[in-house]
Amino acid sequence: MRPNVLDPLFAPVSVVDGIGPRIAKLLCNLLPVPESMQEPRVLGLVFHLPHSIIDRRKQPGIAFAPEGAIVTLKVRIDRHQPSPRGRSNVPYRVFAHDETGEIGFVFFHSKPAWLEKTLPVGEIMLVSGRVEWFNGRPTMVHPDHIVSEANAADLPLVEPVYPLTAGVSPKVLRKAILSALERVPDLPEWIDPHVVAKHGFSGFRESLARLHGPRDEADVDLQNPARRRLAYDELLAGQLALGLVRRKLKKTAGRVFQGSGDLAARIREAFGHRLTEAQERSLGEIRIDQEKPERMLRLLQGDVGSGKTIVALLAMANVIESGAQAAMMAPTEILARQHFASISPLARAAGLRIEILTGREKGKARDETLAALKAGDIDILVGTHALFQESVQFRDLGLAVVDEQHRFGVHQRLLLSSKGQHSDMLVMTATPIPRTLVLTAYGDMDVSKLDTKPPGRQPVKTVTVPLVRLDEVVDRVRNAIANGQKVYWICPLVEENEELKVASAEERFDTLKKVISAPLGLVHGRMKGDEKDAVMQAFKQGDIRLLVATTVIEVGVDVPDATIMVIEHAERFGLAQLHQLRGRVGRGSDHSTCLLLYKEPLGEVAHARLAIMRETEDGFRIAEEDLKLRGEGEILGTRQSGAANYRLASLADHADLLEIARDDARLVIETDADLHSERGKALRTLLYLFERDEAIRLLRAG
Numbered sequence: 038m039r040p041n042v043l044d045p046l047f048a049p050v051s052v053v054d055g056i057g058p059r060i061a062k063l064l065c066n067l068l069p070v071p072e073s074m075q076e077p078r079v080l081g082l083v084f085h086l087p088h089s090i091i092d093r094r095k096q097p098g099i100a101f102a103p104e105g106a107i108v109t110l111k112v113r114i115d116r117h118q119p120s121p122r123g124r125s126n127v128p129y130r131v132f133a134h135d136e137t138g139e140i141g142f143v144f145f146h147s148k149p150a151w152l153e154k155t156l157p158v159g160e161i162m163l164v165s166g167r168v169e170w171f172n173g174r175p176t177m178v179h180p181d182h183i184v185s186e187a188n189a190a191d192l193p194l195v196e197p198v199y200p201l202t203a204g205v206s207p208k209v210l211r212k213a214i215l216s217a218l219e220r221v222p223d224l225p226e227w228i229d230p231h232v233v234a235k236h237g238f239s240g241f242r243e244s245l246a247r248l249h250g251p252r253d254e255a256d257v258d259l260q261n262p263a264r265r266r267l268a269y270d271e272l273l274a275g276q277l278a279l280g281l282v283r284r285k286l287k288k289t290a291g292r293v294f295q296g297s298g299d300l301a302a303r304i305r306e307a308f309g310h311r312l313t314e315a316q317e318r319s320l321g322e323i324r325i326d327q328e329k330p331e332r333m334l335r336l337l338q339g340d341v342g343s344g345k346t347i348v349a350l351l352a353m354a355n356v357i358e359s360g361a362q363a364a365m366m367a368p369t370e371i372l373a374r375q376h377f378a379s380i381s382p383l384a385r386a387a388g389l390r391i392e393i394l395t396g397r398e399k400g401k402a403r404d405e406t407l408a409a410l411k412a413g414d415i416d417i418l419v420g421t422h423a424l425f426q427e428s429v430q431f432r433d434l435g436l437a438v439v440d441e442q443h444r445f446g447v448h449q450r451l452l453l454s455s456k457g458q459h460s461d462m463l464v465m466t467a468t469p470i471p472r473t474l475v476l477t478a479y480g481d482m483d484v485s486k487l488d489t490k491p492p493g494r495q496p497v498k499t500v501t502v503p504l505v506r507l508d509e510v511v512d513r514v515r516n517a518i519a520n521g522q523k524v525y526w527i528c529p530l531v532e533e534n535e536e537l538k539v540a541s542a543e544e545r546f547d548t549l550k551k552v553i554s555a556p557l558g559l560v561h562g563r564m565k566g567d568e569k570d571a572v573m574q575a576f577k578q579g580d581i582r583l584l585v586a587t588t589v590i591e592v593g594v595d596v597p598d599a600t601i602m603v604i605e606h607a608e609r610f611g612l613a614q615l616h617q618l619r620g621r622v623g624r625g626s627d628h629s630t631c632l633l634l635y636k637e638p639l640g641e642v643a644h645a646r647l648a649i650m651r652e653t654e655d656g657f658r659i660a661e662e663d664l665k666l667r668g669e670g671e672i673l674g675t676r677q678s679g680a681a682n683y684r685l686a687s688l689a690d691h692a693d694l695l696e697i698a699r700d701d702a703r704l705v706i707e708t709d710a711d712l713h714s715e716r717g718k719a720l721r722t723l724l725y726l727f728e729r730d731e732a733i734r735l736l737r738a739g
């Protein structure tokens with residue numbers, strides 16, 4: 038149970054003064070909303086940190102206020118000039134002066150009565166805002182703050198600036214955060230005293246207060262000790278949770294799988310290619326794990342197209358030879374079907390029984406599959422997260438392979454592995470994850486790397502083209518198709534809105550159909566599963582030459598003879614995503630091209646991204662650059678699943694803290710694994726605070 042001291046922070050935001058149902062709803066766009074709730078928590082407000090400050094300390098006097106600068110002026114109000122009757126688009130002006138000059142305050146659509154009250158003629162007032170000069174005259178449009186001399190203390194001289202959302206004004210947000218802060222309880226220190234001393238950390242509550250009440254730029258810097266303290270808290274919670282999960286998994290004894298290798302030999306023969314040196318090496322590492330009486334927890338990391346699937350299949354063969362079953366889980370329906378299609382022939386050639394189970398298998402067929410699985414008449418079950426369901430029971434699950442698993446959370450991973458008493462786990466990831474990220478997302482899982490690609494791959498030529506030259510691109514695509522090539526055309530990423538995505542893909546499909554006479558196909562997320570399959574199949578077979586798609590094809594789809602990838606509005610995509618998409622071509626022996634269409638003008642980050650794409654195909658380098666350019670959540674694609682969703686820590690900036698947190702977590706687990714000591718108890722609170730309490734459930738399970 039969550040300790041009661043944390044209750045005020047876990048309450049819904051609407052308990053805070055000044056937040057009613059309307060604002061609470063708007064805040065859903067700004068703060069994380071827990072699955073079990075309709076609105077964010079108070080904690081969300083408390084962790085919503087300012088990214089910069091507005092400095093109102095400059096009081097230069099009217100005549101010396103620089104153009105565009107935020108200043109505070111002490112002025113005497115001279116006169117009001119209301120908007121002319123019936124012409125409310127002409128602003129209301131208030132004129133004032135100080136000893137250096139005169140200024141006009143400008144208001145649009147403001148209530149005259151309010152202005153008369155706020156800026157009384159003859160009074161001295163403090164007014165703060167941005168000064169603009171027109172024709173040698175200074176003005177201030179809608180000042181940020183207006184207070185009387187007597188209330189000077191109410192004017193915030195240094196004001197934190199928060200990320201905002203439409204409909205919630207900075208003032209409302211600020212006020213809500215301040216009252217939320219009052220609800221932060223005094224919590225026992227969970228950080229090791231040496232770490233506290235070495236890094237000059239203050240307490241949890243103090244650090245929060247400092248961050249929300251900055252006194253200068255340094256107070257909002259990511260390297261400020263208060264910010265580092267909170268980042269450390271978050272990282273420590275993550276590392277501790279992962280450490281506990283891992284310990285639990287390791288503690289359950291594994292089993293020894295020692296196949297004769299016959300099945301594997303038959304699969305290799307059916308595969309027909311020699312495995313690369315990296316594939317053999319990884320397989321060797323997996324085999325050693327399988328033969329040990331401990332449980333395998335291994336990450337198979339390899340760029341798109343590096344050939345992870347065959348490695349996984351051979352690993353499964355070894356388990357099956359020892360009499361157990363294997364499961365392979367993919368994050369999407371398309372991917373699950375793709376895996377099923379590509380490994381079925383190989384598995385069947387070796388006499389293995391393989392089935393698929395997704396949300397789409399229903400009724401009698403589903404019941405039959407489930408029964409066969411339970412009876413042990415299925416060797417390999419491929420599927421989506423449908424495999425998590427309780428009705429899915431294996432006779433004896435020996436190995437769970439999880440593909441692209443960064444889309445799943447730690448908790449889900451545990452669920453799958455709980456289906457087999459001691460089953461091994463092999464996690465495949467296509468995103469080449471930098472070391473720091475492996476640490477945060479997986480703890481210190483063992484890693485095998487496919488760092489070379491199968492032979493015969495052609496480098497993909499990457500070209501960037503401004504959208505205004507769309508016609509040329511269409512010509513080029515038309516010629517390529519006439520020469521027998523296959524083309525992917527990826528439509529712009531439109532917000533996180535499926536409707537709009539579909540609309541834009543349909544629109545592009547229609548326009549392309551008019552100018553390209555070859556058969557075209559369209560695939561998007563709103564289509565039914567079997568419709569998608571049919572289109573993908575037609576593309577694979579060549580009945581469709583150009584495939585217009587939303588990002589549903591992002592991962593895993595394998596059409597080896599597709600040679601052109603067009604990505605529209607490439608500037609809206611992240612690096613990792615562009616890399617994944619580009620990885621769909623260059624899979625065969627023909628030369629491939631990736632055309633990145635972008636809309637001008639390009640922002641700085643987008644420009645950098647496209648330049649990196651032109652420069653390199655090295656997934657590792659791209660992942661590192663991506664980490665620099667964007668947040669880590671996006672690299673791992675975990676924004677939704679919450680597996681590595683850091684709110685306070687930035688892996689690019691706090692990587693040093695991550696190492697320390699990992700070492701500390703490890704020490705805690707070695708010395709006080711049940712978290713019984715004083716510090717252990719404080720650490721439990723920390724785990725709850727960062728919602729890592731799945732790890733606490735494990736403690737209790739023993």
Ligand code: ADP
Nearest residue numbers: 310311312313340341342343344345346347491
């Ligand atoms: P990924 O790592 O992206 O999952 P896949 O396993 O889908 O990669 O492999 C990509 C393609 O490379 C597939 O068509 C696969 O059959 C092929 N492939 C894998 N290993 C080899 C190899 N050693 N030699 C030749 N082709 C291979």
Ligand code: MG
Nearest residue numbers: 345346467593
């Ligand atoms: Mg794959």
